[in-house]
Amino acid sequence: LWLRGSVRALLVLQVLGWVGVRSTLVCPKFCECSDPARTVKCVNRELSRIPADIPTNVRTLFITGNNISRLPSGAFRRLDQLATLNLSGNKMGAIEPLAFASLPNLKQLDLSNNHICSFSPAAFSADPGQLRDLNLSRALYNASSVEEVSDLLQNGSLTNLVTLDLSRNDLVYLPGSIFARLPNLKSLDLSNNSLVELRPRAFRHLDLDRLNLSHNALKTLSNSTLVELGSQPRLRVHLKENPFACDCGIEGFLRWLASADRVEEKDALLCASPDSMKDRPLVQIKASQLDCSYAGDMESVLQTSYVFLGIVLALIGLIFVFVLYLNRKGIKKWLFNFRDACRDHMEGYHYRYEINTDPRLTNLSSNSDV
Numbered sequence: 001l002w003l004r005g006s007v008r009a010l011l012v013l014q015v016l017g018w019v020g021v022r023s024t025l026v027c028p029k030f031c032e033c034s035d036p037a038r039t040v041k042c043v044n045r046e047l048s049r050i051p052a053d054i055p056t057n058v059r060t061l062f063i064t065g066n067n068i069s070r071l072p073s074g075a076f077r078r079l080d081q082l083a084t085l086n087l088s089g090n091k092m093g094a095i096e097p098l099a100f101a102s103l104p105n106l107k108q109l110d111l112s113n114n115h116i117c118s119f120s121p122a123a124f125s126a127d128p129g130q131l132r133d134l135n136l137s138r139a140l141y142n143a144s145s146v147e148e149v150s151d152l153l154q155n156g157s158l159t160n161l162v163t164l165d166l167s168r169n170d171l172v173y174l175p176g177s178i179f180a181r182l183p184n185l186k187s188l189d190l191s192n193n194s195l196v197e198l199r200p201r202a203f204r205h206l207d208l209d210r211l212n213l214s215h216n217a218l219k220t221l222s223n224s225t226l227v228e229l230g231s232q233p234r235l236r237v238h239l240k241e242n243p244f245a246c247d248c249g250i251e252g253f254l255r256w257l258a259s260a261d262r263v264e265e266k267d268a269l270l271c272a273s274p275d276s277m278k279d280r281p282l283v284q285i286k287a288s289q290l291d292c293s294y295a296g297d298m299e300s301v302l303q304t305s306y307v308f309l310g311i312v313l314a315l316i317g318l319i320f321v322f323v324l325y326l327n328r329k330g331i332k333k334w335l336f337n338f339r340d341a342c343r344d345h346m347e348g349y350h351y352r353y354e355i356n357t358d359p360r361l362t363n364l365s366s367n368s369d370v
């Protein structure tokens with residue numbers, strides 16, 4: 001009897017569950033839904049907002065190639081089980097506070113190919129979520145947006161992030177501690193930007209497996225960056241297609257390249273300047289071959305400034321002499337006056353001297369002393 005009862009209860013539960021699934025999987029207009037895969041796709045339909053009636057048990061949601069310029073607060077309510085969210089190519093410009101806050105199981109978020117110029121640092125829920133993969137490839141409107149992304153990454157809500165793609169964003173610099181609060185980050189793609197230099201401490205708190213810095217504008221890597229990269233034991237760095245400047249400034253990097261085994265395809269790293277070194281592989285260059293014309297320039301600058309100083313002093317001297325020449329009459333007069341004054345004075349001395357040296361007068365005075 002007990003067995004039959006529980007079987008019946010199970011059947012009832014199953015029917016209820018089936019009805020539940022049916023009722024939640026009413027597919028939104030312009031979207032395609034797959035029940036078994038719990039996937040909803042609304043692709044290339046020129047939607048201007050997130051559909052309101054997305055089945056609540058969805059695990060994978062693609063809303064791509066639409067025209068959703070703004071992602072408001074709470075855009076994805078009730079989607080507790082959503083794990084993968086793809087919002088690629090939606091011409092998205094603004095992501096407002098708490099836009100992703102009610103997605104406790106979100107693991108993968110693709111925001112690539114958008115024009116984000118306003119990304120709220122409070123877009124995710126306050127406590128660290130499950131998010132592991134964040135794709136911001138070609139997602140930012142311009143390089144200025146990186147400041148907001150930096151605040152977002154440091155909010156503390158993305159501490160479980162493992163993969164971050166920031167490629168193809170025209171970034172020219174990385175804000176100081178942009179990656180400081182991503183302790184679990186393993187793969188970082190910064191390729192195809194315009195990074196000119198890497199600031200000290202940019203990679204200090206990381207323990208990466210993979211760092212892609214190829215297709216940037218790096219001329220060298222500073223010693224502090226080399227130390228930071230060298231301290232991450234499993235790291236493989238990609239540095240191809242950077243315009244390395246093979247002058248004095250690259251010596252530390254060359255030494256590191258030869259000793260540390262961190263760089264993938266290091267034979268493919270080429271000098272871009274100076275002309276005499278162009279297209280030569282970095283690994284074949286010896287420190288003695290580096291033309292430190294930078295220091296030479298400094299020396300010649302110093303030399304020219306000395307010459308200039310000399311010319312200025314000579315000019316001042318000439319002007320002085322010329323002024324003296326113009327005033328020669330006055331000066332002559334002044335000199336005569338001076339000489340006369342001196343002569344009068346000297347004559348006084350002379351007179352006294354003569355008195356003092358006259359032996360008769362001296363005797364007289366000594367006698368009178370006696």
Ligand SMILES: *[C@@H]1O[C@H](CO)[C@@H](O)[C@H](O)[C@H]1NC(C)=O
Pocket residue numbers: 046048067069
């Ligand atoms: C996209 O949306 C904007 C306003 O949000 C509108 O001006 C524009 O015409 C839309 N573009 C297309 C292709 O629908």
Ligand SMILES: *[C@@H]1O[C@H](CO)[C@@H](O)[C@H](O)[C@H]1NC(C)=O
Pocket residue numbers: 064086087088089108110
């Ligand atoms: C998201 O969609 C775009 C465009 O359909 C696609 O290229 C990309 O691979 C998708 N991302 C993920 C993580 O599935």
Ligand SMILES: *[C@@H]1O[C@H](CO)[C@@H](O)[C@H](O)[C@H]1NC(C)=O
Pocket residue numbers: 098121122123124125126127151155157
């Ligand atoms: C981080 O996000 C939470 C909400 O998700 C917000 O309350 C908080 O102000 C944000 N912190 C910063 C520094 O922006």
Ligand SMILES: *[C@@H]1O[C@H](CO)[C@@H](O)[C@H](O)[C@H]1NC(C)=O
Pocket residue numbers: 088110112113135136137163164165
């Ligand atoms: C990010 O998105 C771009 C474009 O959709 C894609 O090419 C790239 O592979 C994605 N990156 C990752 C880490 O999935």
Ligand SMILES: *[C@@H]1O[C@H](CO)[C@@H](O)[C@H](O)[C@H]1NC(C)=O
Pocket residue numbers: 117142143144145
């Ligand atoms: C980025 O775009 C904003 C808004 O249009 C503008 O104010 C800012 O100067 C731009 N920044 C860069 C680096 O182009």
Ligand SMILES: *[C@@H]1O[C@H](CO)[C@@H](O)[C@H](O)[C@H]1NC(C)=O
Pocket residue numbers: 167191192212213214215238
């Ligand atoms: C690094 O980035 C470049 C440019 O985006 C790409 O061609 C290359 O495949 C990437 N390398 C790896 C290992 O991801």
Ligand SMILES: *[C@@H]1O[C@H](CO)[C@@H](O)[C@H](O)[C@H]1NC(C)=O
Pocket residue numbers: 138168192215
């Ligand atoms: C780099 O970005 C530009 C513009 O976004 C694109 O045309 C080019 O194909 C990209 N290169 C690589 C290697 O991804």
Ligand SMILES: *[C@@H]1O[C@H](CO)[C@@H](O)[C@H](O)[C@H]1NC(C)=O
Pocket residue numbers: 223251252255
């Ligand atoms: C960097 O280190 C190299 C030796 O590894 C040294 O020759 C060079 O002076 C250092 N550069 C700076 C700026 O400290």
